[in-house]
Amino acid sequence: MAVLGTGYLGATHAVCMAELGFTVIGYDVDTAKVARLSVGEVPFFEPGLEELLRKNLESGRLSFTAEIGDVATWADVHFICVGTPQRPSDGGADLTYVDAVVDALIDTGLAPGALVVGKSTVPTGTAAALAARIHAAAPDAELAWNPEFLREGFAVNDTLRPDRLVFGVMPDGAAEARLRAVYAQTIEAGTPVVVTDYATAELVKVAANAFLATKISFINAMAEICDVAGADVLELATSIGYDARIGSRFLRPGIGFGGGCLPKDIRAFQARATELGAADSLAFLAEVDAVNLRARGRAVTLTRSALGGTVDGRRLGVLGAAFKPNSDDIRDSPALDIAAALAADGALVTVYDPAAVPNARPRYPSLNYASSVREAVTGADAVLVLTEWGEFRELDPAALLSYVAGAVMVDGRHALDAARWRAAGWTYHSLGRPAAA
């Protein structure tokens, strides 16, 4: 098998396919990434992945290359795992990397009967267009669309034990049977399989992410209402979540969603719907996006009011930089967006994150960086928790008091026990809960 693209998705997929017993070569144009993976280093933070990478490198089943010639004719199955970033012009998906990798395969030559499997998140219609190109160049090669639903921080588990497998295939082809063979162990373990057409497979992926984003923005809109009504959004979320039709997962209010997927996917989905003449159908996603971005602004306002109306010249200790815990990914991170806005307002902001500081430092030069919680909060007029790492949840509020200049806590993720922090002498602030709750 070849895995084309070795970012979060591709590196994890390559390692997991080798773990399932296949001989796998991971391909990437980024020679530095290939060099690091080849010596057993994962170039990003992902729990459990490095151990499995080393194990499978040692077994000889897994290797990496920057030469397309090493994989094009060699592999029976090619997984496309390259990124589809946001196009700055209209928010649509930039397919440059997908096109480049397919062109490279076609130009170098595919093995007879090769199966190309798309896993990248793409606008609907992409698979049909790629299939036509592949068939024109290699008539007996086939394309399938098999979207990936892994979450950063749980990537290995989500890849080896996914909630479902979706196979978008052409009727009458061999792709379904071949994909069933590829995923035989996962299917035997009880994972449901949906076999469908290309367009549906492409849409399942973006629809799932749109639904998740909507769920988060729904509860953050409720937090806005709770703020004006004097109600408590955590109790509200718990109460509606007991209804099994609603469910309690992905109802965590706070500063909203970020990362390399949900924000860009809802924008690309709207751009594609507009191209298809169905802009109205996804107009609500513009609201989902707006509520999400508003949560960041509300956290800035909350911090300002917690400090008496201005942050100018005040010292802030920010705990968290990654877009979520157990990740060093800072793409569209609400935490860094808020920290940078506060710095732009004149605050002296010092950020600590267990994993993401090396990524944040060059991108956000207006912020200071610390190598521990203690260093970040020493002398701070207020402390903000903006990514809910376990390390922050376990902080002892009484112990922290001796380092800070002001016992003011802004909990952007509802990560802390408000009553405990208040009892220790802190003023505790969060979005969507009464000031004294």
Ligand code: UGA
């Ligand atoms: C997301 C989806 O959950 C995956 O299923 C999907 O495969 C992936 O995008 C992708 O398209 O590749 P991921 O971006 O890793 O995964 O992160 P999530 O766990 O979904 O979190 C996204 C953001 O939502 C984070 O910033 C998180 O803090 C926020 N969030 C999540 C909330 O604010 N509240 C919640 O209740 C849950």
